[in-house]
Amino acid sequence: MKTKYIIAILISVGIFNSCSGLFINRHITEQTQSLRAYPIHSTKYGAYLAARVAHIRQNYNLAADYYVKAIKEGADDADLLNRIYLLLTTQGRIDEAAEYAKKAIKEDDNSNFIHFVIMANEAKNKNYDKAIKSIDNIKDEMYQKSIGPLFKAWLYAAKNEKQKALEQLEVFKKDEALLSFYYMHRGMIHDYFNDTKSAQTDFEAIILDDDLEISFRSLQIITNFYLRNNQPQKAQNLIKTFAGYNTNTKVLSTLLENIQKIEKNRTLPLIDTPEKGLGEAIFNIAVIFRDFQTDIAQIFTALALYLNPENDVALISSADLSESNNRFTEAIKQYNKLSISSPLHYMAHLKISTILMNNQQFDESVQILKNMLKTYPDDYNILFNLGEINRMTDNNKDAITYYNKALDVAPKSTAADWTVYYALGMAYERNNQWNEAENVLKKALSISNRHPFILNYLGYVWLENNQNYNEALYMIFEAYQQNPENGHIMDSMGWALYRMGKFDDALNVLEKAAEYLPANAVVCDHLGDVYWQVGRKNEAKYQWQHALTLKEDTELLNKELIKEKLKNGAPQPISIIYNESLLVERLKMLSSSE
Template sequence: MPIARSLPSLRVLAALLPMAALAACATDGTSPTTRPTPTASAAPAPSRPSVAPDEATTYGLFLAGREAMAQGAAGDAAAYFGAAAQSGGGGPGDGGAGLISERAFFAALMAGDVRKAATLAPAAGDANADPEKARLGALVRGVEALAEDNGKQALAILKGPEVGYPHKAAASLVIPWAAAAAGDVDGSVIHTVLPGDPIDQFYANLSQARLFERAKRYDEAETHYKALIAAGDPGAMASQSYGAMLERRKRAADAVAVYQAALNRFPDSADLQDALARAKAHKSPPPMLSIKEGASEALIAPAAALMVQHQSEYALAYLHLALRLNPGQDEAWMLAGDCLNAMGDSDGAREAYARLKPGSDRYITARNKMAWTYQNGDDHAGALKLARETLSASPENQEAAVNLADLLRANEQYEDSAKILDKVIAAQGDHVDWRLLYARAASLEEAGHWQDAERDLQTALKQRPDEPELLNFLAYSWIDRGERLQEALGMVQKAVDANPQSGAMLDSLGWAYFRLGDFKTAVAKLEDAVVLEPADPDVNNHLGDAYWRVGRKTEADYQWRRVLILQPSAKLKAEVETKLKSGLDGVGPAAVASQ
């Protein structure tokens, strides 16, 4: 049913990628909620490759490295490629020693061994080197020099001609911090312009404000912080940095005003709430970021942008550079985990999440993401066990509770899911988040408590009357029950207008026309839906029903048979098998819908 497909995870109530929020803020000024992705570690320890070539030969080592890389075993690949490069030989048809060395460099970087990668990085002048890898190599060498406290060398490399597209933007974000490390105060506060990339530009501007404070040019720092806040301040990052500077300047009252203003825009920010309490109590403010910490945080921006572009390998490379500068950067570990998970490395994802320890404000999020790596790996018992342990250790944590409810719903334990959400909703009082009501409605509906689910949806719609997900859920439920069909049609049309690329919502619209007996229009809408959701068994089933009603019985038969190869539920499978035997002749639309 389309509702289940379009249901957003309530894990969004807790931890969102700050950079994803930044990306959205660049376009519409809001902080979106997105389903966090189960992620991975920046330093996986995969098993040895299954291929066992003659490792005594350079080419055998090369083949072993290539196989290890294909299996996601970057650490093994780096060892194989490194040994092959040291042997001095080359592989026939594989580019010789230059290619082997280049692959050893990239494998080491993927494994998180930045120091080794810097020694293997290809030179820009090497005619056999991939220019893009050579430019990445220069960035790696520059960051490694900064990590080794050689600011002047880092600055020279990063400002040099070897670092070019597509890695120039990342280098530009690190250059001011390298200048500070080299003692070039004026160079550290030069305004960095990165046209066309609002995420990177925000971080460049934030770095400049922070570096003005480091240079003790406080008035200029304050001016830059105020400009960032006036421009929208995604995630309240500028507000937090500005407030912390004010606290360090013994201006606690001004800091309180900054934090309070930010909380008016981001009322659920635990970081802002903690900062406000600290400033009001005149407790010790957080220290100013070190040069390495600042450079590390700056590198997260281009990494996040690459993640949005689905360039997981380069994103992971940048995150490893950030971690080389600041191994305790929790956000970098979280994002590195996301990258590794996207690359199919669930074990690495769990290792990355395990880097966050109790006490970290991201610890619960990391545990929740780790649980979903088990769920998505078909270890449902392991996922639920981990989620229950997390909630048991923090019984008042709503994020942990919502995550467990999510997993229970995913595992068809609907009654238990609703009970968990009952407690969370009760704790929120009169200002309950509409997404909680939406999630509980999904569990209640599946558990057979439609009236309670309907009540939650209508309550949620009072908060968000134009929310497409709510409109679609309630409208589809009415359509399926043959209730308020004209009203439901208007609601789902409104949802489709707001989200025309949603296959689930188009399916709901087509199903509404089917229930109303307008089979020709139903076919048109459902064909559009199946283009967007070709692997969804419900959409294919609905299209098959509509085809039958307009006399296209061969196509109906095809769609129903397709349903059977798309992992339908047991109930849907039985219904489709019946239709393949007897079709829909003599069965009215309402009876079809009731199935």
């Protein structure tokens, strides 16, 4: 079966899919124990249940409100306090979170994050000694020795104790992997204390060492430093150098344009308070965690934005975390907060359009993309996404136009991206331009190193068009060998076996395909055909009837033929003619090459 969608929604299981993910470094009581704590007639029980429902539905602000209500109405469960301050933190309601965190400490909650929440709140309120004490109260050695010094550096800077601040950073100098942290925060602290020479030395230690990473946020801060110190050419050269080995040139070109527009002596520092510096430090830690513990990343990102709401990189990261947790409404809300002047505004709106597209809100997505096209008329990503939407809505003529425009403007690094050729080939095939489709799909196959999706698509189309049987079968078998757990490839494999007259083998594969794709109309139709040929006629009719009710790939069905099969059954298929010895030999060669 041909695969309809290229862009897949990858749903990861994060902290918000169950309440247990929010209990960090704590013993988790069973839900039933929590429920037994509240008598059925109690108002607080109703608030608690409402909170749980909102929590399960991923409406976390509402869940936090109901948990707060339950506490105010008399609930005093320690786990409930824990749940409240963590939920409030992830929603950016840090002042409220700190209030409940302090109450939770009195209930012997000593999780790591309770102290980070209180630290951020105390720092925001300029209670720097209390903030330092909160770090000292952390029991976990990793957090105490690895993260604590970074945060303390900025808290000592806030106390105007520059030397102590710099001493805290020395621990990072010992680890090559953390040298970027060391120089970046030294530079920012020197800059905060108006020691321009020392700040520049530290910043340029990162720039001049090819082994040290420089993030986009670091790029923003360093170029801001250069502009404030009358070195605009250095700022521009740094961005141009960075763009030379970075594929996301649109964001960098916008940053460069913004720099070129700035008038002399009109640049304000990005980090003009120690609280913002602490926010940068916290966000650095969030970035480390986001690849393997998104729940912790979400907490640190929220704290970073609390201390520095102007950090557009942290804001887009927070939105991306919401998106990865399937919280699309919240993600869109956060993406929309990006200022039009931000270099990340383009990326944010592209992400919004993709969310809407993946959720089949095609009109809304097109509106955003066409508005973006007015500003970026030759943008590859915008043109490609417009092609995707038109293909997915069966407007293949326009899809072809957009895909070809995307290829015309594709940067060198993107020109070899097989996905656009694959998508263009599908659009040509569905627009009955088979010669063009075949040529483009062959190119996609070549540059993708024989990707199983393209092998499957081209092989299946050839099979359905009664062309190139030997090559079609080999491609489908190769795709199946590469990716035997993909439902669409399973369907093609089963259908190929059916067309070869191997009904029993086809049955085994198609039944498995139906398990993977239970809502797919084509799979049901194919399974019905094979059931009929093996004598399971009632099951065959059920599958055909079911196929007519399903929505996935329904446009690929021949509904009149299915109705005819329901009346008279499936005709005995004429087995395709293929060179079996050649196929067997090629499959042996394929197996031996692995």
